[in-house]
Amino acid sequence: MKRIVLTGLVLGLILCGCGERSLGPSASPEPASEASPAVSAQPVSLPPEESSSPREPVEEDWRLMLVNPDHLLPDDFTVELAMTSYGYEVDARIVGPLNAMIEAAAADGVTLLPCYGYRTREQSAQLFEKQVSRQLAAGLSREAAVEEARKWVAPPGTSDHHTGLALDIVTPEHQVLNHAFAETPAARWMAGHSTEYGFVIRFPEDKQEITGITYEPWHLRYVGEEHARVMREQNLCLEEYWEQLYGEGEA
Numbered sequence: 001m002k003r004i005v006l007t008g009l010v011l012g013l014i015l016c017g018c019g020e021r022s023l024g025p026s027a028s029p030e031p032a033s034e035a036s037p038a039v040s041a042q043p044v045s046l047p048p049e050e051s052s053s054p055r056e057p058v059e060e061d062w063r064l065m066l067v068n069p070d071h072l073l074p075d076d077f078t079v080e081l082a083m084t085s086y087g088y089e090v091d092a093r094i095v096g097p098l099n100a101m102i103e104a105a106a107a108d109g110v111t112l113l114p115c116y117g118y119r120t121r122e123q124s125a126q127l128f129e130k131q132v133s134r135q136l137a138a139g140l141s142r143e144a145a146v147e148e149a150r151k152w153v154a155p156p157g158t159s160d161h162h163t164g165l166a167l168d169i170v171t172p173e174h175q176v177l178n179h180a181f182a183e184t185p186a187a188r189w190m191a192g193h194s195t196e197y198g199f200v201i202r203f204p205e206d207k208q209e210i211t212g213i214t215y216e217p218w219h220l221r222y223v224g225e226e227h228a229r230v231m232r233e234q235n236l237c238l239e240e241y242w243e244q245l246y247g248e249g250e251a
């Protein structure tokens with residue numbers, strides 16, 4: 001009986017160890033060849049390992065700034081804002097691509113109407129509290145209301161709108177931020193063409209588990225044309241793409 005338990009324990013440890021990258025300070029790297037050292041007669045000279053030198057820290061592209069509950073807006077974050085002709089502020093660097101996208105949509109007979117841009121922590125706090133109150137009024141407990149509100153409004157410090165790179169865009173015939181917006185020509189146009197101007201749907205329908213935010217066909221996020229293209233081709237949300245580029249070593 002004891003032996004069986006022990007065997008199971010050892011087996012369990014082996015299985016757990018398989019996926020680990022490091023076995024601790026005493027562990028030596030696995031031999032490159034599967035043959036035992038005694039069998040190989042010739043000493044094998046291995047090419048210098050690339051991983052032996054520390055990796056250069058990768059500088060983050062400003063366009064890919066990730067803000068979410070796991071990546072809070074840095075306290076010292078600043079952004080140069082510009083007022084759009086729609087009365088909403090965004091990072092001054094994205095006004096050009098934004099206007100280009102809106103003009104291209106107009107040429108296709110589709111009116112895009114920005115209705116939110118940059119948002120401060122204070123504005124996020126107000127919006128969040130409003131959403132919590134709405135859930136409380138619907139009969140939820142405070143705790144449940146906060147949890148539910150998080151699905152709809154990012155708590156202060158965690159909103160993509162803090163970056164100045166995000167916009168909510170509707171259309172004159174449908175100005176409500178709800179899932180029915182996805183069926184409008186404006187939403188279809190943005191889903192099909194926004195990447196050509198460097199914008200992605202920040203919270204896609206099939207990535208809700210990863211973003212933690214409900215599907216938002218109206219919330220566009222500037223990431224730049226080349227990044228938008230890759231994200232589209234590989235079907236990656238910003239969390240996934242960011243992790244691919246910068247995530248190594250992240251807790």
Ligand SMILES: [Zn+2]
Pocket residue numbers: 116161166167168218219220
């Ligand atoms: Zn939004």
